[in-house]
Amino acid sequence: MAAPKGRFARELERLDLAASSARADRATDADVTAALARPDGRRDLADLAALLSPAATARLEELAQTARASTLRRFGRAVRLYAPLYVSNACLSSCTYCGFAKGLPITRRTLSVDEVEAEARLLTGRGFRHLLLVAGEHRVEVSQDYLVEVVERLRPLVPSLSIETQTWSDDTYARLVAAGLEGVVHYQETYDRERYAQTHTAGWKRDYDRRLNSTELAASAGVRRLGVGALLGLAVDWRADVLAVAAHAAFLVKNFWRTEVTVALPRIKPSASGYQPPVPVGDAEYVQALAALRLFEPEAGIVLSTREPAPLRDGLVRIAVTSMSAGSSTEPGGYSHPGEATEQFSISDERPPAEVAAMLTAAGYEPVWKDAFPLVDVTR
Amino acid sequence: MEDPFVVAGRVLGSRLFVGTGKFSAHEVMRDAVVASGTEIVTVALRRVEFGRDDGAAGILDFVPPGIQLLPNTSGAVDADEAVRLARLGRAGTGTDWVKLEVTPDPRTLAPDPVDTLRAAERLVAEGFTVLPYCPADPVLCRRLEEAGCATVMPLGAWIGSNRGLRTRDAIEVIVAQAGVPVVVDAGLGVPSDAAEAMEVGADAVLVNTAIAVSRDPVAMARAFALATEAGRLGYLAGLGTVGAATAADASSPLTGFLGALTPGGTPAASSGPAPGRPGAPAGGRLAGSGCDERRRERTGAVAGGGER
Numbered sequence: 001m002a003a004p005k006g007r008f009a010r011e012l013e014r015l016d017l018a019a020s021s022a023r024a025d026r027a028t029d030a031d032v033t034a035a036l037a038r039p040d041g042r043r044d045l046a047d048l049a050a051l052l053s054p055a056a057t058a059r060l061e062e063l064a065q066t067a068r069a070s071t072l073r074r075f076g077r078a079v080r081l082y083a084p085l086y087v088s089n090a091c092l093s094s095c096t097y098c099g100f101a102k103g104l105p106i107t108r109r110t111l112s113v114d115e116v117e118a119e120a121r122l123l124t125g126r127g128f129r130h131l132l133l134v135a136g137e138h139r140v141e142v143s144q145d146y147l148v149e150v151v152e153r154l155r156p157l158v159p160s161l162s163i164e165t166q167t168w169s170d171d172t173y174a175r176l177v178a179a180g181l182e183g184v185v186h187y188q189e190t191y192d193r194e195r196y197a198q199t200h201t202a203g204w205k206r207d208y209d210r211r212l213n214s215t216e217l218a219a220s221a222g223v224r225r226l227g228v229g230a231l232l233g234l235a236v237d238w239r240a241d242v243l244a245v246a247a248h249a250a251f252l253v254k255n256f257w258r259t260e261v262t263v264a265l266p267r268i269k270p271s272a273s274g275y276q277p278p279v280p281v282g283d284a285e286y287v288q289a290l291a292a293l294r295l296f297e298p299e300a301g302i303v304l305s306t307r308e309p310a311p312l313r314d315g316l317v318r319i320a321v322t323s324m325s326a327g328s329s330t331e332p333g334g335y336s337h338p339g340e341a342t343e344q345f346s347i348s349d350e351r352p353p354a355e356v357a358a359m360l361t362a363a364g365y366e367p368v369w370k371d372a373f374p375l376v377d378v379t380r
Numbered sequence: 381m382e383d384p385f386v387v388a389g390r391v392l393g394s395r396l397f398v399g400t401g402k403f404s405a406h407e408v409m410r411d412a413v414v415a416s417g418t419e420i421v422t423v424a425l426r427r428v429e430f431g432r433d434d435g436a437a438g439i440l441d442f443v444p445p446g447i448q449l450l451p452n453t454s455g456a457v458d459a460d461e462a463v464r465l466a467r468l469g470r471a472g473t474g475t476d477w478v479k480l481e482v483t484p485d486p487r488t489l490a491p492d493p494v495d496t497l498r499a500a501e502r503l504v505a506e507g508f509t510v511l512p513y514c515p516a517d518p519v520l521c522r523r524l525e526e527a528g529c530a531t532v533m534p535l536g537a538w539i540g541s542n543r544g545l546r547t548r549d550a551i552e553v554i555v556a557q558a559g560v561p562v563v564v565d566a567g568l569g570v571p572s573d574a575a576e577a578m579e580v581g582a583d584a585v586l587v588n589t590a591i592a593v594s595r596d597p598v599a600m601a602r603a604f605a606l607a608t609e610a611g612r613l614g615y616l617a618g619l620g621t622v623g624a625a626t627a628a629d630a631s632s633p634l635t636g637f638l639g640a641l642t643p644g645g646t647p648a649a650s651s652g653p654a655p656g657r658p659g660a661p662a663g664g665r666l667a668g669s670g671c672d673e674r675r676r677e678r679t680g681a682v683a684g685g686g687e688r
Contacts (some may be wrong), residue, residue, distance in 0.1 A: 037407065073540060073541075073542065073589070073593065074540055075402070076401060076402020076403070076540075076592050076593050077402060077403060077404035077593060078401070078402055078403075078404075129429070141650070159426075181560075208436060224457070257484075257485055257487070258457065258484050258485065258486070260446045260486035299486070299487045361405060363542060364404045364405075365404055366403060366404055366405055366406070368427070370426070370427060370428075370429050371424075371426055371427055371455075372426055372455070373425065373426045373455060373461075373465055373468070375461075377464060
């Protein structure tokens with residue numbers, strides 16, 4: 001039985017972002033000027049559409065400069081570093097673009113809690129204090145009990161723990177928060193219902209509304225940091241998806257004022273799935289999208305993974321990005337024992353963490369390894 | 381001019397507090413701190429790693445010696461977290477000074493008045509020297525003072541906004557009534573904002589973002605130091621008494637003629653200001669000295685555990 005529509009799903013229908021996106025196609029230079037001139041915090045979705053428009057692509061440098069000023073004001077000259085820790089590539093969902101999809105002939109592995117700890121120790125040895133636990137969707141191998149156990153095990157070692165897994169019930173989110181979990185990342189991948197159905201063909205993740213509503217459940221359960229995003233390269237109309245991410249973030253900020261919302265726009269990467277995007281998003285458009293998001297949400301952290309190549313990442317930290325991963329492995333156990341399981345996708349920026357940190361320093365940014373404290377008392 | 385600035389029994393040579401976040405590198409932060417001449421530096425405890433054994437330098441290693449370290453509880457969303465962080469900070473740094481920050485709204489980082497007061501009461505009871513970041517609310521500032529805080533630190537504008545002294549009217553009231561030092565914290569974007577806060581009668585200002593994200597943080601730190609000093613001198617020189625300035629400027633008493641009207645009478649008020657005349661001596665708004673002296677007594681009284 002499909003999940004009922006959540007509050008944001010209903011708001012999304014009312015907003016009709018496809019129409020906004022169509023209007024963006026016709027945005028004029030004057031629309032872009034007006035959107036750029038608006039002070040931070042006062043830009044609406046119409047302004048964002050103008051900033052995402054082809055008319056704004058022609059003024060990308062100006063867009064980037066304005067976004068940079070906004071990022072500096074709020075976040076200063078500091079970039080937060082984190083590492084993904086893949087705990088499992090077992091999956092019961094079939095998503096056409098994903099290297100972990102059910103049925104793909106890959107080497108599957110789920111780490112024991114001891115193995116997760118070994119990976120975490122390796123990552124803390126490299127400097128990381130913010131870890132993102134990632135898993136495919138397999139509620140037996142990666143159960144709520146398993147995740148709670150992992151969080152409890154890691155919390156004395158790692159001050160900031162987040163998960164990017166299947167969606168859960170409000171009770172499970174509450175259990176994870178009580179165990180010391182700081183953040184939850186649930187990207188909707190695409191907000192276009194039709195395209196979502198085409199690309200999520202079976203399994204838990206197939207239910208669009210359950211996935212969309214999970215961010216509200218997590219926020220209600222007291223999750224402190226919430227990551228939303230879209231996987232660019234799924235929808236034909238990427239602008240509509242960026243508008244939807246922005247609207248989603250704004251909705252969460254408005255309705256869950258204690259929750260810190262971060263946004264991300266990962267681009268699709270080659271994987272075991274063999275998926276090819278119908279409309280690839282070019283580099284200039286990608287920079288435009290992130291700069292525009294920054295101008296729409298001056299307070300939101302923008303997250304960038306190693307999916308993107310080094311030169312692009314180095315450029316984007318100067319414009320909009322405030323949090324980035326480094327030296328990532330996308331296979332479970334890949335830090336301790338690379339090559340024993342199949343990765344989700346191949347990363348593009350292969351520099352080790354210290355090299356990424358050195359890049360940040362050279363660019364005039366402090367690499368922030370630790371910006372968190374344990375959320376439960378670990379001294380008792 | 382004698383103008384000691386005392387916080388919790390510690391005499392400070394600078395009325396500028398400096399924050400250490402948002403700098404491009406610890407070295408830049410250190411140089412800016414030195415250039416600012418500050419004697420109080422605040423450090424976010426969530427950025428500090430206690431007991432790390434790999435020998436890597438942390439942010440605390442870049443705080444110059446001789447400076448009063450003021451660990452802060454930024455990131456705490458309620459009183460419980462703030463108290464827990466403060467205890468961690470005391471155990472890790474050895475100072476019982478703490479800048480209390482309770483900011484449940486990640487967007488504005490506006491301080492929570494309710495939990496700030498709750499945490500302040502608990503921390504004072506535990507022997508901390510508490511400097512609370514708080515909304516610019518006169519009653520809350522009175523309550524924090526009653527709770528035993530060493531200062532109050534009302535905001536000038538939202539953290540990191542560089543919008544200047546948006547809370548000026550409230551700060552004027554807070555300054556007028558406070559018995560502990562008033563440190564305007566957050567939102568001061570340019571040196572003249574710091575000068576304005578000092579002219580209004582703040583005892584000190586805390587600046588971070590405006591220094592950290594400027595093109596030349598070291599020069600900007602110096603600029604804020606000068607502006608803070610200039611604002612203070614302006615305050616002491618009688619700013620804020622502009623409305624009464626004409627009277628104060630008169631070289632002889634304006635009522636002196638009354639004596640001449642009374643045969644055999646003595647000239648009235650031939651020396652010193654007429655009773656109730658505001659602000660004749662240096663000291664600003666509330667005839668400064670009285671207020672400052674009252675504060676000095678109080679700050680001495682809440683010295684708490686003292687320094688490191």
